[in-house]
Amino acid sequence: QQQVKQSPQSLIVQKGGISIINCAYENTAFDYFPWYQQFPGKGPALLIAIRPDVSEKKEGRFTISFNKSAKQFSLHIMDSQPGDSATYFCAASMAGMAAGNKLTFGGGTRVLVKP
Amino acid sequence: KAGVTQTPRYLIKTRGQQVTLSCSPISGHRSVSWYQQTPGQGLQFLFEYFSETQRNKGNFPGRFSGRQFSNSRSEMNVSTLELGDSALYLCASSLESQGYGYTFGSGTRLTVV
Numbered sequence: 205q206q207q208v209k210q211s212p213q214s215l216i217v218q219k220g221g222i223s224i225i226n227c228a229y230e231n232t233a234f235d236y237f238p239w240y241q242q243f244p245g246k247g248p249a250l251l252i253a254i255r256p257d258v259s260e261k262k263e264g265r266f267t268i269s270f271n272k273s274a275k276q277f278s279l280h281i282m283d284s285q286p287g288d289s290a291t292y293f294c295a296a297s298m299a300g301m302a303a304g305n306k307l308t309f310g311g312g313t314r315v316l317v318k319p
Numbered sequence: 320k321a322g323v324t325q326t327p328r329y330l331i332k333t334r335g336q337q338v339t340l341s342c343s344p345i346s347g348h349r350s351v352s353w354y355q356q357t358p359g360q361g362l363q364f365l366f367e368y369f370s371e372t373q374r375n376k377g378n379f380p381g382r383f384s385g386r387q388f389s390n391s392r393s394e395m396n397v398s399t400l401e402l403g404d405s406a407l408y409l410c411a412s413s414l415e416s417q418g419y420g421y422t423f424g425s426g427t428r429l430t431v432v
Contacts, residue, residue, distance in 0.1 A: 247423030
């Protein structure tokens with residue numbers, strides 16, 4: 205059962221444009237929502253993360269928006285650059301020692317930024 | 320500081336064989352997790368070890384196993400390999416004990432023929 209649904213599967217954006225990726229989750233026990241960026245041949249790298257007590261978090265050109273009531277969160281990449289071309293994954297994890305370090309990932313979005 | 324190191328980077332095995340993959344976490348990290356990445360299923364959690372104890376296990380058959388040593392290094396083993404086991408196997412380590420601040424290695428690309 206896929207607990208984190210991510211859309212779109214791919215998107216193409218012009219340089220300088222805004223890339224928007226959406227994720228929806230089902231399990232209300234999730235309390236940590238990171239986004240990862242993955243380049244070919246590399247492992248995912250943590251980009252930015254948010255907790256449900258915050259509605260928005262911004263780091264540079266990357267912003268997470270979080271809607272707890274809708275159980276949705278999204279990543280906005282402002283002023284997209286060709287170097288941002290990568291696959292992006294949203295993820296979620298639960299609190300508590302028993303939950304441990306288990307991330308549930310969305311299916312991924314392949315972003316291509318055209319110069 | 321050194322990142323998460325996975326060896327080998329590439330591996331080709333024959334159906335029915337077994338394989339052992341290695342992961343050296345970032346120094347000081349006690350949590351090591353393993354993930355399988357495939358085009359069809361995406362990133363799926365295999366298991367997590369914390370202070371040499373398996374704390375969590377994903378929905379994979381018993382052919383997939385792992386362990387963690389006292390120096391936090393971890394290995395995962397897949398026995399009786401199947402063609403469907405071909406994937407990128409990723410290891411991640413964390414200083415914290417609860418899913419925050421994961422750092423992934425570059426993975427081991429396993430091809431089963």
